[in-house]
Amino acid sequence: MAIANRRLAMLVAFALGAWPLAAAEPELTTLAGNWRGAVASTAGAGAVPDGDLAVSLTKEGAGFRLRWLGRAPGEAGDGWEPLEAVFDPAEQPGLFAVRAAPQGLLQRMFASPETGNPLNGETMLWARIEATQLVVYSLGIGNDGGYALDRYAWRPEGGELLARYSRRSDLAAPLVLEARLQKASGSP
Amino acid sequence: MTPRPSLSNCWQARIRWLVTALLMLGHLAVPDAARAASAALEPFFGSYVGSAEMVDLTTGETRQRDLDIVIQPFREAGFQVNWLNIMLVDGRRDVPGVKRWLQTVLFQPAEGRDLYVEVKASNPFRTREQAKPLRGDPIRWARIRDGVLHVYAFQLLPDGNYELQIYDRILTEQGLDIRFERIVDDQPVRRLTGRTVRAEAGGTDD
Numbered sequence: 460m461a462i463a464n465r466r467l468a469m470l471v472a473f474a475l476g477a478w479p480l481a482a483a484e485p486e487l488t489t490l491a492g493n494w495r496g497a498v499a500s501t502a503g504a505g506a507v508p509d510g511d512l513a514v515s516l517t518k519e520g521a522g523f524r525l526r527w528l529g530r531a532p533g534e535a536g537d538g539w540e541p542l543e544a545v546f547d548p549a550e551q552p553g554l555f556a557v558r559a560a561p562q563g564l565l566q567r568m569f570a571s572p573e574t575g576n577p578l579n580g581e582t583m584l585w586a587r588i589e590a591t592q593l594v595v596y597s598l599g600i601g602n603d604g605g606y607a608l609d610r611y612a613w614r615p616e617g618g619e620l621l622a623r624y625s626r627r628s629d630l631a632a633p634l635v636l637e638a639r640l641q642k643a644s645g646s647p
Numbered sequence: 648m649t650p651r652p653s654l655s656n657c658w659q660a661r662i663r664w665l666v667t668a669l670l671m672l673g674h675l676a677v678p679d680a681a682r683a684a685s686a687a688l689e690p691f692f693g694s695y696v697g698s699a700e701m702v703d704l705t706t707g708e709t710r711q712r713d714l715d716i717v718i719q720p721f722r723e724a725g726f727q728v729n730w731l732n733i734m735l736v737d738g739r740r741d742v743p744g745v746k747r748w749l750q751t752v753l754f755q756p757a758e759g760r761d762l763y764v765e766v767k768a769s770n771p772f773r774t775r776e777q778a779k780p781l782r783g784d785p786i787r788w789a790r791i792r793d794g795v796l797h798v799y800a801f802q803l804l805p806d807g808n809y810e811l812q813i814y815d816r817i818l819t820e821q822g823l824d825i826r827f828e829r830i831v832d833d834q835p836v837r838r839l840t841g842r843t844v845r846a847e848a849g850g851t852d853d
Contacts, residue, residue, distance in 0.1 A: 554807040556781055576778060577801075578757065578764050578786055585781060587807025596809065598780075598801065604762030604790025606799065608811065610833050625833055629797065629813070633833075 486588050487523055489615045490516045496622070496640035505626060505634030508539040512622055512638045514613060516593075522547040522555055525586075525595065530609050530626055532582040532597050544595075546586045555586040577606075591615055605629060618642070685724040687791045692718055692726075694848075695822045699841025701734075704834075711735040714825065714843055716816070718796075725755035725763065728798070752798070754789050763789040794818040808832040821845065 495513040514527040522545060529542040546555035575581045577600040586595045592614040600606045608627040613620045620640040627633045695716040702709050715731040734746040754763035765787035778784035785802040800812040808831060815826040819842075827839035 551805050551807065554805075575781055576786070577780065578778070578788055580760070583780060585803065585807065589807070594807070598809075600762070600788060602760045602762070603792075604760075604788055604797070604799075608809075627811075627830070627833065 486591055486593060487516070487518055489591065490593055490613060490620070491518060491523075492516065493643045494613075494620045494640035495643045496619075496638050498636055498638045500637045501635065503625075503632040503634040506537050506539065507636065512624075512640060513643075514620070514622070514640065519545055520547065522558070527595075527611065529597075529611060529624070530607070532584075532599050532607075532609070544584055549585075553588045555588075557584040557586075613640070685720075688720070688724075688726050688796075690794075690818055691791075691796050691816065691823075692720060693822075694846045695843035696846045697822065697825070697841055697843025699825055699827075699839050701827075701837060701839045704836050704838060711738050712839070712841070713740060714841055716823065716825075716843060718816075721753050722755065725753065725766070727751065727753050752787060754787075754798075757788075761790065804831075 493513070493515045495511045497511055498507060501507055508528055512528055514525070517524045524543070524545045526541065526543045528539055531538050531540050532542070545558040547558050548554070549556040575583055577583050577598050580600070580602070582597050582599040584595070584597045586593065588594075592612055594613075595611040597609045598606065606628060610625045610627075612623045614623075615621075622638045622640050623635070624637075625633050625635045695714070695718075697714045699712045699714055700709055701712055712735065713733040715733075717727075717729040719727050719729075721727040729749065729751045731747070731749045733740055736742050736744040739745075751768065753766050753768055755766050756762075757764045778786050780786050780801065780803055783803055783805065785800060787798065787800045789796065789798045791797070794817065796816040798814040798816075800810075800814075802810050804810060811830045813826075813828045813830075817824040817826070822842070822844040825839065825841035825843060827837070828835055829837040
């Protein structure tokens, strides 16, 4: 009886542990690859990238590696630059935390999920999958208490990716930028 | 013959000297930045009463609120905000359905930065800098710019969405104007605008 209970507990634990990946798998498969496209519309105030928006997603372990052209993290950054981070499934279904171990210079921009805290000047980064949409967020708090909260959303539609980026801060009206990205070959 | 100082007098003198030295050290330990922060805070200290209108941006529903705010010093260079909200029913507070809630938050200057971070009332020495926001711990911070006390509260929700609350308390000649916004996953869901006046301390009834 005790063994049967243990087996049941192991099955439940396995099912719970595998659920986030299983649920996220179709979306990650659809989003995988290199995508690029020009900005179609903007609203609010802030810098707009000169060229195309580019994003690249590759599955990595139970999570994924993301490279994208994004806003310079943190409250002081206003320009656009290539960003890169590896995300692993978090405890909550559909939620991904940035991998703690540094993977490179770009990865070190972001705080550890265990200890990271924007109140210590670190940029907090996380991602979630909701329905078919991947959303990545970053929050940075500057030395003067000003903040920058970025939200990047990608949603597949008709073989394209609909991208919607926004930055919220207390300096200006939120910048919102939309684009349609097409599958591209090569690296972003 | 000069009386010899007793042992207890000797210890009393030493204790007085030690206390004086500690007080002086304590004063020196307060950095200039903290004193400057404290000076920026002083105009906000006081008691305020007023009213506000809260709009639910998802439904368009509006509700009236009575506000009662106290901002006071906390420890050497921090501050404490107590605010009492009364949500009225059809503009009245003497009918069933009225809601009342009181909140308190304590802030201390963040070391080496021009902002304030929340400290817990149960342990004012443990700041929210030690919180783990990626694990869902809420964080609060504040700053003062151009006569506005901005207070921010951020929390990562279990489904990966976030909630950000922004309270602005704007100094006016009469008191404080209030602006509040609650944002969930980039969408403003509630907005409050209000006006308060400085309240004078009352005496006994009549």
